[in-house]
Amino acid sequence: MRLSDSIEQFIKELLNEEATEVELKRNELAEYFGCAPSQINYVLATRFSPDHGYLTESRRGGGGYIRIVRVVQSGSQRLMYLVNERIGDSLGEEECLRLISQLKEQRIVTADEASLMASAVSTRALSVPVPDVLKDAMRAKMMKSMLMTIAARNRS
Amino acid sequence: MRLSDSIEQFIKELLNEEATEVELKRNELAEYFGCAPSQINYVLATRFSPDHGYLTESRRGGGGYIRIVRVVQSGSQRLMYLVNERIGDSLGEEECLRLISQLKEQRIVTADEASLMASAVSTRALSVPVPDVLKDAMRAKMMKSMLMTIAARNRS
DNA sequence: CTCTATAGGTCAAAGAAAGTCAGACATCTC
DNA sequence: GAGATGTCTGACTTTCTTTGACCTATAGAG
Numbered sequence: 450m451r452l453s454d455s456i457e458q459f460i461k462e463l464l465n466e467e468a469t470e471v472e473l474k475r476n477e478l479a480e481y482f483g484c485a486p487s488q489i490n491y492v493l494a495t496r497f498s499p500d501h502g503y504l505t506e507s508r509r510g511g512g513g514y515i516r517i518v519r520v521v522q523s524g525s526q527r528l529m530y531l532v533n534e535r536i537g538d539s540l541g542e543e544e545c546l547r548l549i550s551q552l553k554e555q556r557i558v559t560a561d562e563a564s565l566m567a568s569a570v571s572t573r574a575l576s577v578p579v580p581d582v583l584k585d586a587m588r589a590k591m592m593k594s595m596l597m598t599i600a601a602r603n604r605s
Numbered sequence: 606m607r608l609s610d611s612i613e614q615f616i617k618e619l620l621n622e623e624a625t626e627v628e629l630k631r632n633e634l635a636e637y638f639g640c641a642p643s644q645i646n647y648v649l650a651t652r653f654s655p656d657h658g659y660l661t662e663s664r665r666g667g668g669g670y671i672r673i674v675r676v677v678q679s680g681s682q683r684l685m686y687l688v689n690e691r692i693g694d695s696l697g698e699e700e701c702l703r704l705i706s707q708l709k710e711q712r713i714v715t716a717d718e719a720s721l722m723a724s725a726v727s728t729r730a731l732s733v734p735v736p737d738v739l740k741d742a743m744r745a746k747m748m749k750s751m752l753m754t755i756a757a758r759n760r761s
Numbered sequence: 762c763t764c765t766a767t768a769g770g771t772c773a774a775a776g777a778a779a780g781t782c783a784g785a786c787a788t789c790t791c
Numbered sequence: 792g793a794g795a796t797g798t799c800t801g802a803c804t805t806t807c808t809t810t811g812a813c814c815t816a817t818a819g820a821g
Contacts, residue, residue, distance in 0.1 A: 453798065475779055485800045490780065495797085499729060510807025512607035513778040562721060564754050569725040574750035577742045579735050586733045587743075594730035598720050609808065631769055641810045646770065651807085666817025669768040699806085 456482055456489065457496045464519050472516045475507075489515070499597045500532070520601040527557060528600040532593050539582070540589040545570045548592070558599060566595055612638055612645065613652045620675055628672045631663075645671070656691070657707055658683075680713040684756040688749050695741040701726045701748060714755060722751055 456478070463471045479486040497503040497517055507515040531548070540548075546567055553563040568574060570588045612634070619627045635642040653659040653673055663671040678686075687704065696704075702723055709719040724730060726744045 451798075476777095486779075487781080487801080488799060491799070507779060508807080509777085509779040509805070511777045511809075512610075513807080515779075561755075561758055562718065564758065565718060565721055565751055566725075568750040568754040569722075569747050571750055574747040575743055576746060577739050579739055579743075583733050583735055587731055587735075590732060591725050591730040594724040594727055595721055598724040599717075602717055602720065607808075632767090642769075643771080643811080644809060647808075663769060664817075665767085665769040665815070667767050667819070669817075671769075 452482065452484055452488065453492050453495065456484075456492045460492075460497070460517060464517070469519045470516065472514050474513070475515055493517070499593060502529070502597075504597060504601055518601055520597060527555065528596050532596050532600075536589050536592055536596075538589055539585040540592060541585050542570060542572055542588065545588055545592060562599070566592075569595070608638065608640060608644065609648050609651065612648045616648075616653070616673060620673070625675045625677060626672065628670050630669070631671055649673070656703065658711055678711075680711075680759055681756055683708070683711065683713055684752050684759075688752050688756075692745050692748055692752075694745055695738070696745040696748060697741050698726060698728055698744065701744055704748070718755070722748075725751070 459478075459482075460471065460473075463473075475486050475489045478489055482488070493505055493515070497505055502520045504518045504520060505515060506518075507513065535548075549558075549563050549566050552558045553560060558566070570591055575584050575587070615634075615638075616627065616629075619629075631642050631645045634645055638644070649661055649671070653661055655676075658676050658678070660674045660676055661671060662674075663669065691704070705714075705719050705722050708714045709716055714722070726747055731740050731743070
């Protein structure tokens with residue numbers, strides 16, 4: 450069995466028993482598996498990315514840590530559909546706005562959150578000298594990122 | 606738990622019970638926590654700066670002290686300050702996150718809104734081939750845009 | 762007025778973790 | 792079996808914390 454798979458499984462077991470969140474020390478985990486610490490980053494990048502339904506945060510320095518949050522897709526099929534299929538690699542401003550207003554109508558986000566999201570992907574917010582193609586790519590990523598965050602919260 | 610975090614918490618507990626102001630002796634505090642006195646300055650600098658919503662003043666010599674004041678500021682004042690003065694033309698991810706978490710602590714935004722904002726300016730959301738300089742310029746604009754939206758909403 | 766004990770301030774360097782990335786190696790696909 | 796894709800490592804980087812040596816201001820005694 451591959452090392453990455455073992456590490457993946459180990460973390461998923463920690464997450465299984467009613468915990469939707471784990472905190473671990475990169476160095477300890479690496480030592481436990483007898484591998485380079487950077488291997489942990491590889492596993493996180495390839496198995497615990499937002500596209501896989503996870504969020505991670507971390508802190509460096511003394512007392513540092515890595516936290517992994519599992520985003521369960523029970524009450525949020527709609528969101529996961531958007532993240533995984535509807536939104537591709539690029540999304541124009543109009544399309545973003547359409548999607549956001551749908552989410553609001555379906556009461557998946559509040560009116561306040563909808564306007565917050567809209568202001569983040571607005572032309573005004575992205576008015577820097579960058580080709581439109583890249584801006585739309587960013588919009589897609591930003592939308593996915595925000596939707597994942599909402600899904601994580603809706604974890605019901 | 607980190608020493609800095611313990612000291613931070615200790616001070617915040619002193620400030621919590623209806624007191625908006627504490628006065629303490631640097632050396633005593635350091636002795637209580639068994640650390641170097643300069644550690645106290647570190648905590649003040651990283652957790653009780655004006656950005657965090659605190660002011661500090663102090664006095665040396667016999668009978669010296671350090672006073673920490675929690676600044677009471679309305680939400681919209683705070684937002685305007687951030688938009689017009691604090692956030693310039695560029696803002697790194699770490700700084701964004703710091704500002705956002707302070708807004709949350711000061712209850713100007715909800716926890717949900719804070720995580721939404723954080724996910725919008727995250728590295729993850731902006732991982733497209735664009736120079737960092739431009740990303741930080743975008744972050745500044747996005748933050749302003751979102752904060753303006755919040756300010757507009759609060760004014761109702 | 763001067764001296765000294767008593768505080769707090771500053772800064773650089775060491776330490777503690779995590780992040781990044783290029784390249785070696787492995788595995789899969791056709 | 793050659794090229795593409797996936798794994799893994801190690802050297803280097805970045806960020807955050809902690810300490811200690813040295814600096815500066817103040818009050819009070821003489």
